[in-house]
Amino acid sequence: MATLAMTRLDPQSRAARRGWSDLTIRNAFIIPTIAFLIIFNIFPLLYSLGYSFTDFRASTNAPANFVGLANYKALLNDPFIWRNFAITAKYVIVSVAGQVIVGFGVAMLLNRAIPFKGLITTLLLLPMMLSMAVVGLFWKLLYDPSFGIINYALGLGRFEWLSNPDMALYAVAITDIWMWSPFVMLLSLAGLSAVPKHLYEAAAIDRAGPLYTFFRITLPLVAPILMIAIIFRTMEAFKTFDLAYILTSQPTTEVISIRLYKMAFQEWQTGMSCALAYIMLIMVVAITNIYVKYLNKVKER
Amino acid sequence: MTQIELRGVQKWFGSNQVIKDMNLDIADGEFIVMLGQSGCGKTTTLRAIAGLETIDEGDILIDGSAVQHLKCSDRDIAMVFQSFSLYPHMTVYQNIAFPLHATRTSSADADKRVREIAGVLRITDLLERRPSALSGGDMQRVAIGRALVRQPKAMLMDEPIGALDTKLREEMRAEIKRLHVRQGSTTIYVTHDQVEAMSLADRIVIMHEGVLQQVGTPEEVYGHPENLFVAQFVGSPVMNVADAKVADEGGKVRIHLDPADPGFEFPRELLSRLNGHAAGGLKVGVRPEGILVSHEAKAGYVPLEAQIIEPLGSHDIVDLKVGTGMIRARTPSGFVPKVGEKVHARIDPAQAHFFDTGSGKSLGVRL
Structure with missing residues (x-):
């Protein structure tokens, strides 16, 4: 169809008067995009791959020496890096699970005839539209032990959210859940409203109870779209930086991307940090692949 | 043994009355066909009996006790939908077994009953397929199997073969009749097709604009229509x-x-x-x-x-x-x-x- 729609230029058009052909116009749109992608995405990707095999430091003028897989070996044998990965994994699990439970729950509540449904949905989506940095700064105030509204509302006195090493990671996760549950809610809502009503009627006739209906009808039918939400949120949570960086500086909240940032721009171990970035990339791709495999299996029917 | 009785049933959708003072007695084992044009209230009546719609006035009695306030699950009635409403993510076997598993029947017992009903409906070799891989007639067989498997008090069918092509409809019509003779369960069947109604029914219930027009055997309805609507609705070509x-x-x-x-x-x-x-x-x-x-x-x-x-x-x-x-x-x-x-x-x-x-x-x- 697209090729059919591409007709001869109108001889009166400006492009025609300038002597532009369809091909020229097509290239005028595509070439800048491709150039941008190559310069800002693909080139750095390959360039950093090269650096990951060297001892390059961006802070000095010393030439980069090729060190082979030494960076990777050092990183994978470093117990501190593994602690960072463990923190990240804990954060991903808590945060994504929280978002799915809250988001899917709210979607279930909204998936019925209620007054002001559109308005409520829009308002619930607001956190998602804020900037990460703004959310981080706001929640820092909300969590404040002396004047924060959270302690006041929950009657927790001077409970330390962010300076308590055991609590800080959960505090970051709670903020992330607050911010991104609406995303899961939105996708779940789309999935839920796509489940045909007559299937629920059939289940009622078949004498299925509400829990049985939920686990055997609702959940399996929403699973593919819920899976997509989970893939997105897992990837994002794995890379999380701003929220954790702004909210606290506890060693227990040093997720892998904060470690990467420190390694690259505070310790200036450029080569090493490139290697770490590659390890992260491989992990994210691997985790996402597991989900995508599962998603395809779910979608098969 | 299942008798169904409607007494003075009324139903409004907003200001629009869709069932007007409906009274009907259905005897045990009877095959009743509700016949009427679309929008005449026949499907609404069926859904009210099933418990999928509430009624505003009157009583629905199953075996003498009023059920209009009970949920569908407590009425023990099975229903076959026009759209079949098979669960798309389950195999044919799981679809038929669903009502049994939902009520926690032991799986050995459930398995026996699913295979038995599949045999009756001649769909044994389709049990591992998904509904999306079935033809219309087979989907209908599965839907009927799912309804029959738990031996309900009554079977309700909402235009079950309306979506099939003519030849298949004739085949399925004969099959439904055969099943009814075999199972003998009280059946209410909704259709707008008078040939279907005449060929299946013990008694036909003709509705028009929410009002019951005539109840009678196919011969009575055809030979002695009580009013002009029935006279012109039943019979082809038209009287x-x-x-x-x-x-x-x-x-x-x-x-x-x-x-x-x-x-x-x-x-x-x-x-x-x-x-x-x-x-x-x-x-x-x-x-x-x-x-x-x-x-x-x-x-x-x-x-x-x-x-x-x-x-x-x-x-x-x-x-x-x-x-x-x-x-x-x-x-x-x-x-x-x-x-x-x-x-x-x-x-x-x-x-x-x-x-x-x-x-x-x-x-x-x-x-």
Whole structure:
């Protein structure tokens, strides 16, 4: 169809008067995009791959020496890096699970005839539209032990959210859940409203109870779209930086991307940090692949 | 043993009344077909019996106890939907087993019953497939299997074969009948197809605009329609209905369907049976097979011209010109060789129906 729609230029058009052909116009749109992608995405990707095999430091003028897989070996044998990965994994699990439970729950509540449904949905989506940095700064105030509204509302006195090493990671996760549950809610809502009503009627006739209906009808039918939400949120949570960086500086909240940032721009171990970035990339791709495999299996029917 | 009873059931959608004072008794093991045009309230009535719709007034009784306030799951009624409503993410086996698993039947018992019902419906080799890989007829079999597997008190079917093509419909019709004979469960079946209704039903319930029009066996409904709506809704081709003028000619009466026609002869006893309708406000109805057609002039036959001939193989439907109007007659095939031919016809008095023009009610005249 697209090729059919591409007709001869109108001889009166400006492009025609300038002597532009369809091909020229097509290239005028595509070439800048491709150039941008190559310069800002693909080139750095390959360039950093090269650096990951060297001892390059961006802070000095010393030439980069090729060190082979030494960076990777050092990183994978470093117990501190593994602690960072463990923190990240804990954060991903808590945060994504929280978002799915809250988001899917709210979607279930909204998936019925209620007054002001559109308005409520829009308002619930607001956190998602804020900037990460703004959310981080706001929640820092909300969590404040002396004047924060959270302690006041929950009657927790001077409970330390962010300076308590055991609590800080959960505090970051709670903020992330607050911010991104609406995303899961939105996708779940789309999935839920796509489940045909007559299937629920059939289940009622078949004498299925509400829990049985939920686990055997609702959940399996929403699973593919819920899976997509989970893939997105897992990837994002794995890379999380701003929220954790702004909210606290506890060693227990040093997720892998904060470690990467420190390694690259505070310790200036450029080569090493490139290697770490590659390890992260491989992990994210691997985790996402597991989900995508599962998603395809779910979608098969 | 399941009797279903509707007593004074009323239902509104907003200001629109969709069921108007419905009263109906359904005996155990009976096959009831609800027949009517779309939007006549038949599906709503069915869904109300199933518990998928609430009713505003009246009682629904199953085996003598009122169930209108119970959830569907507590009424123990199975239903087959027009859209089949198979669970798309489950195999045929899981679909049929669903009602058993949902009520925590032991899996050995469930397995036995699923395989038994699959055998009855001849879908044993489809058990591992998903609904998306089934043909329409097989989907319907699975939907029926899912309804039958738990031996419900009653079966409700909402146009279950409406979505299938003609040949398959005929096949499934026979199959549903066979199953009903075998299982003997009380069945309520909704359709807008009168052939389906006639062929399946023990009794037909005809509805129009939320009002029950007539309840009766297929023969009663066809042979003695209680009003004009039933008369014209049941039967194909549609019954001929025309305003009738009655002329007394001493030994017999003539009924004119049109000022210009020569009039059809009826026995004189008709006059006394019309309850004063002879003067006016009378409609006469006669099915195409109630028009007797002959090539030769006979006593009581009037000459009419054939205008349209519809050959249907087993018989022809011939439109005969009566004054400015038309009546349709059923003749053996090829009886009237071509359009324009004159034939002689009369109305068989035994097959004529008389209705009051105002109320549309049958006068109950049987000659």
